[in-house]
Amino acid sequence: MHRFRLIAAIGLFLVATTPAAAHAFELGNILSGYVMAFDYLDISRPLGEIGFAEGSYNDKPWVSHDRAGLRLQLRLAGDITNDVSFDTSINFQYDVAEAVRQPTSSATDGMSFFFKEGFISVRNILDYFDLKVGRQYVFWGKFEWGGALDIVSGWNYAAMSAEKENFRLAVDAVRLWMNFDPVTIELLVIPVFTPNKMPLELPEKAGPSTVVQNDAALPSTSFVNTEVGAKVAFPLGSDGEMALYYFRGFDRTFSMVVEGKPDDAYIPEDLVFTPTYNSLQVAGIDAEYIAGPVMLLFEGAYFHTEDEDGEDIFVKNKHMKLATGFEWEATSKLSVTGLYSYTRLLQYDRNREWHMVKNPGTPDPYVARTNQHKAMYRLRYYPIQELSLQLMQIFNIPDGDFMTLGFVSWEIVSGLKLYTGLVAFRGPNGTTFGRLEEQSRWFTELKYSF
Numbered sequence: 001m002h003r004f005r006l007i008a009a010i011g012l013f014l015v016a017t018t019p020a021a022a023h024a025f026e027l028g029n030i031l032s033g034y035v036m037a038f039d040y041l042d043i044s045r046p047l048g049e050i051g052f053a054e055g056s057y058n059d060k061p062w063v064s065h066d067r068a069g070l071r072l073q074l075r076l077a078g079d080i081t082n083d084v085s086f087d088t089s090i091n092f093q094y095d096v097a098e099a100v101r102q103p104t105s106s107a108t109d110g111m112s113f114f115f116k117e118g119f120i121s122v123r124n125i126l127d128y129f130d131l132k133v134g135r136q137y138v139f140w141g142k143f144e145w146g147g148a149l150d151i152v153s154g155w156n157y158a159a160m161s162a163e164k165e166n167f168r169l170a171v172d173a174v175r176l177w178m179n180f181d182p183v184t185i186e187l188l189v190i191p192v193f194t195p196n197k198m199p200l201e202l203p204e205k206a207g208p209s210t211v212v213q214n215d216a217a218l219p220s221t222s223f224v225n226t227e228v229g230a231k232v233a234f235p236l237g238s239d240g241e242m243a244l245y246y247f248r249g250f251d252r253t254f255s256m257v258v259e260g261k262p263d264d265a266y267i268p269e270d271l272v273f274t275p276t277y278n279s280l281q282v283a284g285i286d287a288e289y290i291a292g293p294v295m296l297l298f299e300g301a302y303f304h305t306e307d308e309d310g311e312d313i314f315v316k317n318k319h320m321k322l323a324t325g326f327e328w329e330a331t332s333k334l335s336v337t338g339l340y341s342y343t344r345l346l347q348y349d350r351n352r353e354w355h356m357v358k359n360p361g362t363p364d365p366y367v368a369r370t371n372q373h374k375a376m377y378r379l380r381y382y383p384i385q386e387l388s389l390q391l392m393q394i395f396n397i398p399d400g401d402f403m404t405l406g407f408v409s410w411e412i413v414s415g416l417k418l419y420t421g422l423v424a425f426r427g428p429n430g431t432t433f434g435r436l437e438e439q440s441r442w443f444t445e446l447k448y449s450f
Contacts, residue, residue: 030078033089036447040067040161043422044438053426053437065097066441067159069110083125088118117170130177135170138188140231140245141299142286146339146376146394148301148321149245149284152188152229154252156197157436161443162390162407162419169194188229188247193219195277196252199439216275217257219250240289245301247282257314278315280305293330297339299323310347317345325376333383339376345369373397386411390421394433401427401434407443419445 042064045057070093077087091114099110119134141149154169161167171194178185195218219225227249236242254275284301300322307315325339348370378392388409395402407421422442427434 030076031074032077032450033072033074034447034449036071036073036445038067038069038071038443038445039065041442042066042438042440043424043442044440047424047426047437047440052424053440054428054434055437057438060438063442067095068097069093069095073116083123085121085123086119087121089116090114090118091116116165128179130179132173132175135172136175137168137170138173138175140229140247141284142288142297143299143323143325143339144337145378145392146323146341146374147286148299148323148341149282149286151247151252151282151301152190152249154194154196157439158197158199160405160423160441161445162409162421169197183232183234186231186233188227188231190227190229190249192221193225193227193250193277194252195254198253199436211271212273214272214274216254217277219277219279225250236287236289239291240287242285242287245282245284245286247284249280250277251280251305251316252277255314255316276314278306280316293328295327297323297325297327307347310349317348319343319345333381335380337376337378337380339374341374341376343372343374345371369398371398396427396432399427399431399434401425401431403433403436415449417447417449419443419447 042060044053044055045060045062047053048055048057072092073089074092075087075089077085079085091112093110093112093114095110095112097110099105099107101109115135117135117137119132119136122131125131138152139150140152141147143150152173153171156167156169159166171190172192174189174191176187178187195216227247229245229247229249231243231245233241233243254277257274257276259272259274281304282301283304284299286299287297289296301320303316303319303321305316305318306312307317310317321341321343323339323341325337328336328338330336374394374396376392376394379390381389383389389407390409391404391406393402393404402425404422404424404426407419410418412418420443422440424440425433425436427437429435
C-alpha cells in the first residue's frame with residue numbers, strides 16, 4: 001500500500017517536470033503553498049476541572065503540548081495542455097512535541113513527510129467525459145457534517161482544527177464523469193482503502209485481566225477489496241437538484257472485535273481488542289432546493305452490512321439513515337446551517353447484545369440503540385472582511401455526548417492568517433464523543449501562504 005502511494009507521488013512530480021510544466025513554472029503559476037507554525041494544547045484536564053468533561057483527568061498535566069512545530073506545504077499545479085492538468089500537494093513537518101515526548105526520543109523523531117493530495121485531470125474527452133486519477137477528496141452528499149452519504153473520504157479526528165484539510169483525508173481513486181446534459185453520471189474506483197484516523201482509548205484494566213490492543217486489521221490491497229461507486233445527478237425543477245448513489249466498499253469507522261479466555265460468565269481472564277473494518281453496500285439519494293435565501297437539503301441512505309441476521313455484535317447492523325436541514329444566508333455577514341439526522345438499526349436485538357457484552361447488574365449506557373438521533377448547527381459570522389468567527393456543534397441526543405469546534409480566523413495582512421480556537425469532546429464513557437474526551441485541544445496556527 002505504501003509502495004503504491006510512493007509511486008503515485010513520484011509519478012505526479014515527474015509530470016510536473018515535463019517541458020510544459022517547466023514553461024508554466026517560468027510564468028510563475030505552478031508553485032504555491034504555505035509555511036505554518038502550529039501549537040495544539042491538550043486541555044482535557046482543564047475541561048474536566050470545570051465540569052465540562054465527564055471524565056477525571058487529574059493525573060494529566062494542566063495543559064501539555066500535544067503537537068507543536070512547523071509545517072511546509074508545497075503545491076505544484078498547472079495545465080499540461082488545454083484539457084490536461086495536474087495538482088500535487090506534499091507536507092513536510094517537524095513536530096517538536098513528538099521529538100521530546102519520550103526520554104529516548106531523538107531530534108529526528110518529529111520529522112515527517114506526507115503526500116497530501118495529487119491527481120491528474122483530463123477534461124472534455126470526446127466532449128462528454130472528464131477523468132481524475134490520483135489522491136483526491138471525494139465528498140458525496142449535500143452536508144459537510146453529519147450527512148448520510150459522506151462515506152468515502154476519511155475523517156482525521158486526531159488533527160481537527162479550522163481548515164477542512166486538517167480533519168479530512170484524501171483517498172487514492174479513479175473518477176470518471178459522463179456529462180449528458182442535464183444528467184451527469186460519476187463512476188468511482190478506489191483500489192486502496194483509507195480509514196478514519198481515530199484515537200483509541202482501551203478500557204481500564206479490571207482485576208486480573210490483561211488488555212491488549214492489536215494493530216488494525218485493514219482490508220488487503222487486492223482486486224476483490226476494490227471499492228466502487230456510482231452517482232447519477234439531475235435537475236429537480238428549475239431551482240433544485242437530485243442525485244442517486246451506490247457504493248460497495250468498507251465502513252471507514254472501525255468495529256472493535258474483542259476476544260478473550262472466559263474466566264466466568266462476564267469477566268474474561270484476557271482481553272484482546274482488534275480494530276476491524278467491515279464491508280458494506282450503500283444505496284442513497286440526496287436533494288437540494290433553493291427557496292429564496294434558504295437552501296433546503298435532504299439525504300437518505302440504506303446501509304447493508306455483513307450482519308445478515310442481526311446477531312453479530314461486532315459488525316454494524318443493517319441500518320437506514322435520514323438527514324434533513326438547511327443553509328440560510330441570514331445577512332451578508334451571517335450564515336446558519338442546521339441538520340437533524342435519524343438512524344434506525346433494522347435487525348437489532350438490544351437485549352441480546354446487552355447480555356453478551358455487559359453484566360446485567362450494571363448500568364446500561366453503552367450498548368447501541370435501535371433509534372439514534374443527531375443534531376448539528378454551524379454559525380459563520382464575518383464582522384469585517386478579514387475576520388471570521390465560526391462555531392459548530394454536533395449532538396448525539398439519546399447519549400448526551402457532543403463535539404464542539406469553534407475558532408477565529410484573522411487575515412492579518414495579505415497572505416498571513418491566524419487561526420485560534422478549540423475542538424472539544426464531551427460525553428459519558430463509551431459514547432462516540434465520550435471516547436474522545438482526552439483529545440480535546442486548543443489550537444493556534446499562524447499561516448503564511450505564497
